[in-house]
Amino acid sequence: MGYHTIIDIFQVLSLSRSRCKLLLFCTMLCFWGYLLYSQFGDRFYAHTVTRLSQRIISDNHISRGLLHEKNDMDNAGEDLEEVAGDVQDDEVDPDLSQDRFRRRFPQAIIIGVKKGGTRALLEYLRLHPDIVATGAEPQFFNRNYNKGLEWYRHLMPKSLENQLTIEKTPAYFITKEVPARIYAMSQSTKLIVVVRHPTTRAISDYSQALEKKPTIASFETLAFKNRSAGVVDSDWIAVQIGFYAQHLVNWIQYFPFKQLLVVNGDRLITNPAAELGRVQDFLGLRKLITEKNFFFDTEKGFYCIKKTEEDYKIPHCLGKTKGRAHPDVDPEALQQLNKFYEPYNRIFYEMVGEDFGWD
Template sequence: MGCSACRVRFNSAKALSFLTMLLIFTYFFYCLTGICHSAPRTFYADDERLGTPPGNRSASPVDARAVQPRSLLEDSNKNNDNNNMPVSNTFGSKRFPQAIIIGVKKGGTRALLEFLRIHPDVRAVGAEPHFFDRFYDKGLEWYRSLMPRTLDGQITMEKTPSYFVTKEAPSRICTLNCQTKLIVVVRDPVTRAVSDYTQTLSKNPGLPSFQSLALRNASTGLIDTSWSAVRIGLYAKHLENWLQYFPLSQFLFVCGERLVSNPAGEMARVQDFLGLKRVVSEKHFYFNQTKGFPCLKKPEGSSRPRCLGKSKGRPHPQIPTAVLQKLRDFYRPYNRHFYQMSGQDFGWD
């Protein structure tokens, strides 16, 4: 009788143990299933790597929060705005840029952005968003969805060189945040115009000659300011538009020529302006004689150095000296006015 009772107790214990294990297994199964369903989706950082144009992207459903622009700006700097998101998807926040490289085209903006991306406290959009000039109607949530995720202490940046010459861009950026820091990479406007023409010519071999586009009339020698390659170089006129919305203290003017001849020196100025520790220095650069501009030394874990693509450093076509001189004479008063406005003499005369 006693042995029979022992066997009953033993079998009951086995059954209880089996039931407990079954419950634990079921619990973990559902936990794992929940994690699988809540795994983070691909963000626009992946789109940038794949080269998807900004205009072809749709707003991320994770970030679709419909609030007014001012509230949106405030919410973007809070870490608790993702409380409804899975824990695995709250690594950093998508914030509006605290600093924007606004210009100028063919001035060296791509090089500056790539140099800045070395810094561990800078996260930047790879492709040009063109939000404040082309895609403003898509709304602020679309714009923020393009931004990389950042941690506290990191700066979010983007660059779109056409902002500098877009009349509506200053007011639109100020509507978002009038404290945004603005970086303008400028270059000798004559050299810049030739570089601009060279880029267009590579895409359209049937383009008329540089001189026929730059001059309204060959006999009078008047410069055609309606041609964008010429108009972009009127830096003083464009800056006047920006100074209606932003104080000069929020601008940094980077010299495109010095970004080539002394990249570490210009990068020191940029890092100081952004309030960053001087991490990017001489050790990161070497001069590529073939391309004619500095490249980044081989990063750790990489098999080769990083240089800008084939579209950078193209050989310029031969332009008649007389045409170039007419352009220099034309730009001289605008350059001097720009020197006074910016407080820097770039020595283009």
């Protein structure tokens, strides 16, 4: 619109000369303001967003770098089976618009098994910049489902759009209702289950219980209904968890095998880099966690994390409850338990297409 046109309009409206000048001045001021915004506004906005994103990513890397300081809290999830407390309202930063940085439902869940190596796997995955993970186990789909999905989402750490949120609750694998509940939340959820030799896993489970309550009966007493006849007590939960094939059937009714990865927990101990390579491929992540991120601690007897190649002086190992010594168990009882598990193991091998060599 030209200057003369604007003046003509004012004259038509029979405005006074002074009011006409005032309106003309205001109109031109808005016009020039619009030109300045068009020229520089987008550049300023882009610069601000870039600076803000860099600060968010930097903060996330710093928090992941403090892994070794959070072991006590994280161990409480599996060892003490603590459930996260009341959820705080999600505080929204007005500068972080367009859902760039917020709490999201997990795209991947470590569903089991207890004493299989789930804590180790989660701590290793935290090294990856594209992963954010919960601390304590949410225990949502098995214990807190009545609290609702929004309660669950608020337990998740905040993440950027290109990051993957992951949680772990080993009890999910053996709880019949959980597969349907996760499926109802998201049909595309990726599932990870870490398994070990079922007899070794049962002894590890017993060791944890023994540490909490030294007066409990011996492993042999709990594992067998009739020790002399070799009759195993399949009602004991430590034995039941080792029926991997039986539990897996519940999951494949809802999720295809392509969405489920079985991690070899024994190999995770002896060669963590190889198993982490498989996990990163499964999750569609860049292979950033390699053998350079691990070193064997001869004192502890297992691999520890190093964030960089030069990170030898500051070890990042799992908590003191990990790698605890197992009690002595009668070799004959071990042989009987191994034989008991053989048919279950063979079915499991066929289901997942891998022989774990437990027999």
